Amino acid sequence: MNVKNNMNRSLYTGLYAIKAGIIALLSGGIVQQASGCAGDYAPDADYCNVFSQELIKDPRYAPFLLSYGNPFYESANPQWKARNANIEQWQQYLGLNYDQAHYLVMKATRADIQALTKGGQTTDPKLAFLTPDFVQRHKQALLYLAYAKYLEPYMHIIRQSESWNYYSEYSDLKEASELDEQKVTNVLIRSWNAETDKELKLRYGYQLVRFAHYNRKYNDAVTLFDKYVETLDDKPEMYYYALSQKAGALYGLGRTQEAISDFIKVFTYSADLKKSAYASVFLIHNNDYNETPQAGLDTERLLSSVQTDAERRSLYFMLGYKAFNNPLNELEKIVASDPDAIEAKVLMVRAINAIERDVLADRYSYSLKAADKRYPLLTEKEITDFLGASYKLSAKMIRLAHKKDFWNLTTAYLCFLRKDFAQARNHLAQVTTADATYARQKDIIAAHLYMAEQTQISPETERTLHARYAQMLDRNNPSNRTFLQILANRYYLQKEYAKAFLISNTLASVRNNLQKPLLDELAAFHGKKNKNELETWLDKNLRDDSFNLLYGTFFLTEGDLEAAHRYFQAEKQARIHVSARIFGYNIREWYSGAEKDVMRDDYLADFPFIKQRMSEKDVTDALLKLRKAGEKNDAEAAKANFLLGNFFYNVTTTGYFRHYLRFDTDNSYFSEKYSDYNEEKAKDKYMANPEQTFYVIYGESYYRNTTDLAGKYLQKALRQVKDDELKARILFALAKNELERSYKGQDYFTGVDDLPAETVNYFNQLTQYKETAFYKDACTYCKYFDDYVSR
Numbered sequence: 083m084n085v086k087n088n089m090n091r092s093l094y095t096g097l098y099a100i101k102a103g104i105i106a107l108l109s110g111g112i113v114q115q116a117s118g119c120a121g122d123y124a125p126d127a128d129y130c131n132v133f134s135q136e137l138i139k140d141p142r143y144a145p146f147l148l149s150y151g152n153p154f155y156e157s158a159n160p161q162w163k164a165r166n167a168n169i170e171q172w173q174q175y176l177g178l179n180y181d182q183a184h185y186l187v188m189k190a191t192r193a194d195i196q197a198l199t200k201g202g203q204t205t206d207p208k209l210a211f212l213t214p215d216f217v218q219r220h221k222q223a224l225l226y227l228a229y230a231k232y233l234e235p236y237m238h239i240i241r242q243s244e245s246w247n248y249y250s251e252y253s254d255l256k257e258a259s260e261l262d263e264q265k266v267t268n269v270l271i272r273s274w275n276a277e278t279d280k281e282l283k284l285r286y287g288y289q290l291v292r293f294a295h296y297n298r299k300y301n302d303a304v305t306l307f308d309k310y311v312e313t314l315d316d317k318p319e320m321y322y323y324a325l326s327q328k329a330g331a332l333y334g335l336g337r338t339q340e341a342i343s344d345f346i347k348v349f350t351y352s353a354d355l356k357k358s359a360y361a362s363v364f365l366i367h368n369n370d371y372n373e374t375p376q377a378g379l380d381t382e383r384l385l386s387s388v389q390t391d392a393e394r395r396s397l398y399f400m401l402g403y404k405a406f407n408n409p410l411n412e413l414e415k416i417v418a419s420d421p422d423a424i425e426a427k428v429l430m431v432r433a434i435n436a437i438e439r440d441v442l443a444d445r446y447s448y449s450l451k452a453a454d455k456r457y458p459l460l461t462e463k464e465i466t467d468f469l470g471a472s473y474k475l476s477a478k479m480i481r482l483a484h485k486k487d488f489w490n491l492t493t494a495y496l497c498f499l500r501k502d503f504a505q506a507r508n509h510l511a512q513v514t515t516a517d518a519t520y521a522r523q524k525d526i527i528a529a530h531l532y533m534a535e536q537t538q539i540s541p542e543t544e545r546t547l548h549a550r551y552a553q554m555l556d557r558n559n560p561s562n563r564t565f566l567q568i569l570a571n572r573y574y575l576q577k578e579y580a581k582a583f584l585i586s587n588t589l590a591s592v593r594n595n596l597q598k599p600l601l602d603e604l605a606a607f608h609g610k611k612n613k614n615e616l617e618t619w620l621d622k623n624l625r626d627d628s629f630n631l632l633y634g635t636f637f638l639t640e641g642d643l644e645a646a647h648r649y650f651q652a653e654k655q656a657r658i659h660v661s662a663r664i665f666g667y668n669i670r671e672w673y674s675g676a677e678k679d680v681m682r683d684d685y686l687a688d689f690p691f692i693k694q695r696m697s698e699k700d701v702t703d704a705l706l707k708l709r710k711a712g713e714k715n716d717a718e719a720a721k722a723n724f725l726l727g728n729f730f731y732n733v734t735t736t737g738y739f740r741h742y743l744r745f746d747t748d749n750s751y752f753s754e755k756y757s758d759y760n761e762e763k764a765k766d767k768y769m770a771n772p773e774q775t776f777y778v779i780y781g782e783s784y785y786r787n788t789t790d791l792a793g794k795y796l797q798k799a800l801r802q803v804k805d806d807e808l809k810a811r812i813l814f815a816l817a818k819n820e821l822e823r824s825y826k827g828q829d830y831f832t833g834v835d836d837l838p839a840e841t842v843n844y845f846n847q848l849t850q851y852k853e854t855a856f857y858k859d860a861c862t863y864c865k866y867f868d869d870y871v872s873r
Contacts, residue, residue: 303331580607727796817844
């Protein structure tokens with residue numbers, strides 16, 4: 083299924099960033115954040131799920147929700163930024179609010195804290211809460227923080243020779259080995275012995291273990307943990323900070339099974355260190371520091387590392403998270419231990435999110451062979467089977483769980499994706515909680531259910547949609563995307579193509595692929611009398627462009643000059659934006675060059691009706707007059723047809739004015755607009771594609787090339803011409819036009835021997851006019867031609 087490739091890509095993308103986090107274990111007094119870059123690919127950027135993963139309502143597990151663009155999920159919702167448990171410990175211990183504790187621990191300078199403990203002052207206004215009374219009551223804690231801030235810059239291992247070092251690029255970082263090891267250790271031990279407060283003792287113990295670990299004194303780190311941390315018999319968050327350092331030391335000693343066991347404990351019981359503990363478990367298990375994750379896992383070995391049911395659930399959760407594609411097997415094992423486990427809910431919303439990305443795709447890269455073309459679409463057996471298995475497990479959980487609202491929501495939504503709308507409504511009715519997040523998700527599913535149940539969008543349905551679901555018709559809200567997709571799909575299936583198109587597109591969107599049948603549909607809808615409210619809302623999307631301009635451009639591309647002129651003549655807003663040189667020619671390709679330096683204007687003066695600056699109407703005026711002049715059989719007719727051929731060549735994908743019929747402002751933008759293969763795609767009809775069910779975004783740019791029209795007029799000019807200079811120009815123009823035509827079948831040419839036979843034929847004829855001035859220019863400015871004559 084499509085989801086598999088997306089998942090694997092995310093796993094590889096995030097691997098480096100996950101590995102980097104292992105070495106940077108968080109500190110006791112100060113937490114130092116590290117971030118990784120997932121590269122330029124951003125698969126989550128344009129995706130908006132219908133079922134909210136944040137329904138789990140536990141920010142501690144937010145990083146483990148599904149994301150394809152980052153190694154861990156990042157919520158845009160500030161409420162989902164989990165508070166740092168270490169800071170919360172400080173907050174409670176010192177009687178501060180969270181922001182004050184955060185500033186004191188993370189931002190305040192060591193110098194300010196030392197000054198206050200010595201009876202001095204600080205000029206930092208954000209430390210105003212550190213009153214003399216506060217300092218007196220919490221002097222020992224402030225002394226600890228001052229020393230922790232002294233140590234913090236050195237809490238790294240930076241060994242340039244180490245292949246596992248992820249900090250080697252930061253040459254300005256300090257490392258633990260720069261400190262006097264014995265002196266620091268003695269200070270920490272004396273402080274631990276002198277301190278009577280168990281919480282501060284624990285923090286000093288943490289610093290001892292971390293300092294030994296980062297000095298690569300692994301045996302010492304384990305011993306210090308046992309003596310100065312474990313003996314306190316106290317396991318708040320800071321205990322697991324210290325345990326993570328001990329686990330790292332155990333790995334350094336080669337005691338991998340014990341290291342894995344401790345990291346699983348850290349994952350299970352720590353709020354702050356779940357991400358680094360998860361990554362550590364599998365990096366140690368794999369013993370693999372390259373970029374390729376190992377395929378197999380020794381599950382039994384991992385299971386032997388756990389000691390409690392809670393740890394066992396954590397391990398199954400980590401295995402389900404790592405499995406990425408299908409976590410259902412691990413989910414079942416979790417709920418066998420605790421049917422209300424948060425880990426099971428996280429794995430289920432991940433599974434649902436993965437299914438959504440295939441079933442609710444904006445576009446389908448594979449052929450739509452499904453008989454039922456009602457959106458949402460089930461197109462592949464693998465994703466259909468995964469959806470069915472997820473539904474069965476979710477329905478089973480309604481029976482097993484004590485708190486059933488979450489599972490009724492997941493089951494209702496999975497029924498919706500399976501198009502079992504009646505069952506979806508039954509389960510939705512069972513969601514009775516007053517919780518605002520759950521209630522909102524229930525309303526969202528209900529709205530999508532109503533939309534999906536409509537087999538025909540009648541005028542009555544349109545009135546209901548506008549009255550009851552007006553908020554779902556906001557195109558600017560990405561959360562409404564699926565609702566609007568369903569509506570577009572239903573319109574498309576009942577052959578109301580204009581309405582289907584206008585759900586997510588505007589009239590200007592037609593510029594990307596001018597199709598007269600679609601324009602006709604849109605024009606007919608625009609002219610409809612007595613539109614209802616929803617139709618009036620759709621009609622607003624037809625006001626950002628001109629039908630006359632679009633029809634005129636379409637007919638000009640087709641070579642129907644009379645029709646193009648008729649529409650351009652009716653256009654009230656004339657646009658003067660192209661010069662007479664659009665009828666000229668060039669020998670060298672130089673898109674960034676100034677028009678006057680690239681385009682030659684031979685013979686333009688012979689036709690005074692060609693204006694120096696022209697609107698679309700002026701251009702078609704000139705084309706019609708040139709065509710009439712070209713109907714004779716004299717020197718003027720040859721020139722007229724030459725200019726006509728130039729015009730239609732200049733607006734091809736390689737012409738200097740290639741932007742003119744493609745609605746760009748200049749020729750410099752390289753895009754699919756100038757790709758010849760899109761000419762074939764331009765023939766696909768919006769309304770005649772049996773596999774098309776809707777167009778969410780009419781975005782691909784498909785344009786017809788005008789090489790046939792250019793060739794027709796140039797051939798006529800060649801038959802009429804008597805003058806050798808003009809004939810040389812015509813032959814060269816024909817050679818270029820054939821080269822442009824051949825680009826559809828070949829991306830590039832390696833040299834003159836690779837040129838199409840038609841171009842070579844015209845080059846060969848051109849060699850008969852060596853005495854002309856144009857021949858010499860062609861040899862100077864066209865490498866293909868110069869190579870041809872030099873062979």
